[in-house]
Every structure is written in structure tokens, then in C-alpha cells.
Amino acid sequence: MSQFMLLIRGGDEAFASFTPEQAQQALQMFYDWTEKLRSEGRYISADRLKVGGNVIRICQGHAVVDGPYAETKEGVGGYFMITAADAAAATELAKGCPVLTYGGIIEVREVAVNP
């Protein structure tokens, strides 16, 4: 079993325009998906990330801080750490995430445990 990080980006604009019924449905799909990961023992940890944050880079020898990081459209809004047999299996699991149904994207990255 390998570990994977699913980085969730976007989807907010569509979600923001949802009717209460659609929002409720989307939440329920999210709960179901999370519950499925848990019941199959694939769930390690997950969290939503707050908006904002800082970007730091060295510029002419000094640390320069940009922020709050404004580009939220493609920004990471949350992550899931899961286990899966391989990248293909992890990708299959990620396809079930409801954020994909309203314009979000998911980046699936394997954790490099042994260098």
C-alpha cells in the first residue's frame, strides 16, 4: 500500500451559485465519499485549508512575503491523505470526489516514502 495526497482545487464558484437543495446534495455526496474512504480503511487524514496564507520567496538575498495569496480559483482548498495500491487505484478513488461534478479539480500525488 502506498500513500497518496489528493489536493482539491477550485469548484467554489459553482458551489456558491447552488440552490439550497443542490448545496445539500453536494454536501451529502461529500459525506458519503468521505464515509466510503473511512469504511474501506483508506482514509488517513484530511482537512479543509483556510483561505489566504502567504507565499515566501527569496529575492535579492531577502525573504519576500506575498500574501494573502489571492489566486483562490486554482488554490488548494483542502486535502485528503489516503492509502491505495498504486497510482491508478488512487486516481479511481479520487474520481468519486463530488468536487469534480461542479468544476473542481483534484491533483493526485503519491507520497515518496522511500527515497
Added chain:
Amino acid sequence: MDTGNQTSNTADDARMDEPHSVLSPPSSALNSVVDHLFRHQAGRVVATLTRIFGWQNLELAEDVVQDSIIKAMRHWAYHGIPDNPAGWIMQVAKNEALDILRRERTLRGKQEQLARLPDYQADAAADLEILDNELYDDQLRMMFTCCHPAIARESRVALTLKTLGGFGVSEIGRAFLQSETTIAQRLVRAKRTLRQMNVPFVVPEADELPTRLDSLLEVLYLMFNEGYSAHQGEDVVRHDLCAEAIRLATLLARHPTGDLPKVHALLALMLLLAARLDTRTDEAGDLLLLDEQDRSGWNQRMMGAGMSELTQSAQGEELSQYHLEAGIAAAHAVAPSYAATDWRRVLIHYDLLLQMTGSPVVALNRAVALAMLDGPAVGLETLSEVRRMVGMENYYLLHATCAEFQRQIGEVDAARASYQRALELTSSEPGRRFLQHRIEQLTKQ
């Protein structure tokens, strides 16, 4: 952490909707989700927070609970729904309310107010254990307070639905066919009254209990009837009103304070009527009268619960309006068909009810029972007396009933005129369709 300015920023941050997170519909949409999914949890937690923080902080409690539920729903998307969602929400809401009050203390020096507050973080675990009992008692306190006779009658139901049931203002408006503004104003006035009167957040003591209980039962009765009576369209919210009235009446009846014959009688009435809710309309959404309903579709579990409550209501000497109405509902519940109903028993109940209330609507229903026993001609004769009672000449059901009796004794033209008059007097869409259908049938005869 050292300046007042920073502190107030933190307060704003905590209340602010985070507009760009993964799960971030506009707050109005999420509020509606809260209304749908967490109605009862919200009501319970608001009741407890109000006891802890006092009436002057009722709005704070409502805001905090709404906030906490929205936070909870977002959190759960990543972590799954916990085993005890209500406990989770309670803990988050309590902590947030404490944070806000602490900041207020820092800002305004409200030392005294906070000095009385216990340290809830310390006994969080103990909290969850006693949560059920605590929530239970608090809901009862809240019921009595929301139905306090000092509050205007029409506001009591709205306040109870909002505070205990967690109904949204728009939902209450829909249920009562009133604008959101009207409901919101009623709520504001009701809360102001409670603050001004400094109504204590307690279950009333013995000397005060009878009048306070009557007011509470009246509110539950109105809430149920509002949901049960046939209005335009069968909005789901209307059935939710019935369910909420039953839930609150059950809470009351199971508590030592509310374990009284009158309370059981009201609960019996609601259960026996609600058992018929699903059979009250046909597939097209049109109203079906009692004699047209499919009795096999009546909810047997609810009927059973209603009959059991009725038995419990028979202890003691008191015979209330609720006893009599429940008795009538029970006669229908046990009858194999409309014709085979024990109309004698129904009539006796209506006789007593009429003596007790003097209500013209009761007099009208009594005439129907009488006609079932002694024939339509006797019914028609009784109606001529009922017609003289206040407001009856303009009540469409009087004319519809009149038409029915006239049809049965073969006075087709008179029946048509009566149906026509009834049609002119009602604006309810299902009611109008029903009457038009009757007129068409009359023409075929």
C-alpha cells in the same frame, strides 16, 4: 493579543463567511441547509445556550448555533459525521459564545456578567454525558417561555417554531401564508417583550402552572392545526408543522411536569389526525373527504400511539376540549368505514364540545354527525340554526354542507345554488376544485 483593535478583528474573522473555501455556498443557501438538516439540533442547542447565557443573549445564541452548524458541515466533509452531531455542535457553539462574551467583556468591561459563567472547557466531557437531560429540561423551559402569555398570541407560535423547532423565517412565513417581514417583526417584538418583562427561563411553579400550561397547549394546538388545515398547495413545510407540534407535545407529556391528562389528550388528538395525513389528498393533489379516504392507508403505528395517549388522558377528573376532539378522532380511527362510524358517540362529543366552546364551526360539525344519525332533513333543519351564528353566513363550508344535505334529499336546484355560493366564498384552490367537481356530478344526476 494586547490591543482592543486586534481583538475586534478576531471577532469579525470568526463570524465572517470564508468566501473561497471548497465548501462555501453563500450563507443564505447554507442557512437553508441548516434549516432542513439540523432544525431540531439547532433548537435544542439554542435552548441550552439561552439558559446559560440568558434571554438578553438569545440572538447571540441563535447566531452562534447557525455559525457552528455551518462550520460543522464543512468540517464533516473532510472528517465524516461524528456519532453525536448534536454534542459536537453544542460544544463548538458554547465555546464560540464564550469567546464572544469574553471579548465583549474585554471591550466593555462586563466583568460581572462573565463571573457567573462556569468554565465549560473544563467539564466538556461531563457535559456530553449530561447533555441529554440538560437539553431535555432546557427545551421544556424554552417551550414555556416562548408561549408566555405576555407575548402576543400570534407571535407565540412563530417564536416557538423559530427558537425550538429551528424553522427559518421564510419557512414560518410559508407555513402561515405571511411575508417574511411580518414574521421577522413578530419575532423581534416577542423577544423584546421577553427582555422587557424579564421573563425567567424556568418551568413554571405549581401556582402559575395551570395558566402557563394552557397557553403552551394552545400554541401547540394552533401549530398543529395550521399544518393540518387544508390551504392552497400541500407544502411540505405544513406537514413539518404537524410533526413539530407532535414532537413538542411528546416532550411535554414525557416530562413529570407535563404528565397531565390534558396534555395526553392533545397529543392523542394530534396523533390520531396526523395518522390520516397521507390519505387526505388524491394523486392529483385534490382533497379527499373522510368518507373518500382509503382507510387502509392510515398510519397504524400513529393510530396506536394516539389511542394509548387517549387512555392515559382518561386518568383524572378533567374533561378538556382536547379530550372531546380526541374522542371524535378516535371514533373515526376505529370505524371500519364512514357509514359504520359510531355516530352516536361522535354526536355526544360534539354536544359537549358545543356547550364548552359555543363555536359555530363545532355546531356545523355537530349537524353533520346528527344528519348521519337522523337523516339529511334533520341535518338541514339544524343548519338553519347554525346559519344564524356569527360569521357562518359567509363560511363556505356551511353552504357546502347545506348543498350536500339538499342533494341527498333530492333538491338538486337548491343544492346547485348552495354549492355555487360556497364556491364564491372560498379562495382555496383544492377547495374550489372540490366544489366544481361536486357541481359537475350534480348536473349528471
